[in-house]
Amino acid sequence: MFVELLSALEMLISVANLVAIFAGVAFGVFMGAIPGLTGTMGIALVIPLTYTIEPITAFALLLGTYKGSLFSGCIPAILINTPGTPAAAATVLDGYPLTQEGRGGEAMGMALWASVIGDTISTVALIFGAILLAQLATRFGPAEFACLVLFSLTIVAGVSGDSLIKGLVAAAVGFIFGTVGLDPMMATPRFTFGELTLLEGISLMAMLIGLFAVSELFIQSEAAVGSIKKIIVPKARISWGQIRAKLPTIARGSVIGIILGSIPGLGATPSAFLSYSEAKRASKTPEKFGKGSLDGVAAAESANNATAGGALIPLMALGVPGDVVTAVLLGAFLIHGLAPGPQLFAENLDLVYAIFIALLIAALMLPVIGLAAIRLFSRIVMIPQYILYPVIAILCMLGVYGFNSSTTDLWIMIGFGVLGYGMRKLSFPLAPMMIGFVLEPIGEQSVRQALTISSGSWWIFTSSVISVLFLVLTVLAVGFISLRTIKDRKQAAIQQSR
Template identity: 50%
Template structure:
């Protein structure tokens, strides 16, 4: 199939009314979920996943991508109106968004946030289209040793998603990697921790694990606390809306923030929050209005939102081209690809190029949908911000049970989901992050598989792992990432030591 034929096939997939409907639905669900305090974009994507089983792959994946993008923007609405970031990436938006809302200019702040999100999202999507194919064609020459080195490098994601304690992040990742060994051995076909139970022979179901880890702990925590969350009352939108002048004034910061988001998003594990803060600090450093930053400056809102939305498309670059997740949400989206019989990675551009290009087109469309749906959501925010936790928590529980059951029509998966929920809650209480656990669980089988394939190829000689310049490149990148991690670890330990002495 020629490139033109692929584009025509892709267009015919996207130009279908169902594609448009599911994408719009996804953006709507994402914006609403992101706007509800306590429901993260990650949880929204995890809970939407079971609803895609019955859909065509392209519709299901567009629905999830819509939820992802909508969820990231939706987080900015409570950040501005009630000073409660809906997602960690929206924390930087609060710095100037809430002071603007207090001054009665919430509508202006939200308008600028929406325009910044859409423009940065578009920049990010265009970067994805430009770079993913190129990177995938480069990755086509990878053999098992190159993939093994790449996955080892990808595991440095863990440092980025470990939160306060890297050691706990590493413990969680080792736990996830271990859990992934359950099931029949891939080389010899012998039992590993399945004890002859057919339910365990294929390993634990990925979706049951992720729903348990990301949705249930919040519910269990609600049962423990048994209190309604109280937050500041939502500020009124005020009379004003973002003007063309505001947009013109912020455009430089928006484009720069979008590009910062693209660069940081393409590096596995960095995520939206650092991109938002870096974009914000760069805008503050170069703006003529730098004295107003932190007191209610629209350029600060624009920079923060551009940074965190610029990440969205870019995190799909390693996902689509190399088959490794850029962050936790794309790790969930990898699962969605697999459920629909698609394996993300360089071969996807060969075997399912029409779907890849259809996704690219859908992503561009999602930026436009975000503009329309986001502006409506801003006006109806009060309806969703006041959903009581005492009704929301059991409703999420019911969604978890139905969604997990639907994977294989199996109550065993529901039991696994509850068990993982218990583990997730224990991790929450002990301050052990859940994201590295999930990354380990997803990358574990790939890591082991490529390691053993390499060893089979070389007859057990480890030199195979340094056989080509590509493996050297990934080992060098891993060493560089580890050097940064160790340096930051020493810095934080030294800071903790100083704090305990004083």
């Protein structure tokens, strides 16, 4: 191993490769910070530029773009309540309230360092546990996925705010929207109303920007322009003491991100929400979540960035992409004549180690580029709102249209903006709808596949240790939520009696 590491260092350490990593991270940060311009789009734009360069330089550029975009989606989420990427939707829950309190600098500083730590931990896990974790991921069949989704639904309780009933209603509505498109088993259209562009389902990006960004624009437009308070965000200053206090939360989020990221089909969004929910469950002050908690930001961002290493595990070890971004990266490998999987380790071990080292270097470059990006984008909120919000509206439309080049997505964005506005007015939480929408396709397909395999027998969901483990965790989570709800009601009753 030592010889291979030296060979990898010799292959990687050159001015061209280091510049490629730096340029990739910087470009990824830019793509993630603009709503609608995701890391997937960034990598797709970069791939044509890598056709004529050496494979290690190409992957240094591509992986740097991947790493940078995962972090920077939190910047608009914190500053203007508009997630730059789908995974940053969990960061909105506490990041934007912190900005409204004048603590946006703290929020972005915590997001940056949680991202760096989570990123580094996941890369180390990739280096030392790729084969082991990839083998664990292959043990997930339809029954295991179904039980995992069932457990993940307990996240709804953690992001429902003051009313669990409203959170469950919102999640149910999200489930309904998740059924739009082709039936996962029969491939027949459902709720498409003859619209061909809906055959692939409702665009996640259109829904995300509509729910969070457009609804926020509607809320802000109700206020007179002269009465809107301009928020000045300070530099991203956060003490090491604050970071050390959040290390348990960051570590837990990193583990969640690595594990869920390594399971093909899940990705960063469920990981961020699950980490957020677990942080709230473990917190001594859960009532602060959703109102401006640094723990919430740390939990979401650490899990979000840790999925990078997790998603690369099945790609590198088995040749199976863990999410949409790694599916695009798989194409890049094939373009350069490399087939990810066990054979890649056998025939190009020095290249594999060079990629691992490039990932670590990208994580180390992120603080420098991230701090510069935070200082740059922090000036956004210093722009008067009567100028800022029309510009945001235009960027939202460009981002949504550019994602799929579909005018239908623009109407979907506006529709969800109106729906999100109505939900906010009626105090319905938005995050549970997003969770239900994301989990529905995975859950429905897994349940139906499992029941098909077992000829309709529900015992298949207790046929493996992994399934039983998630079922037990679900029961424990529901019990904990019930006890906490009863306790909160008793405390509210005592306060009212006083």
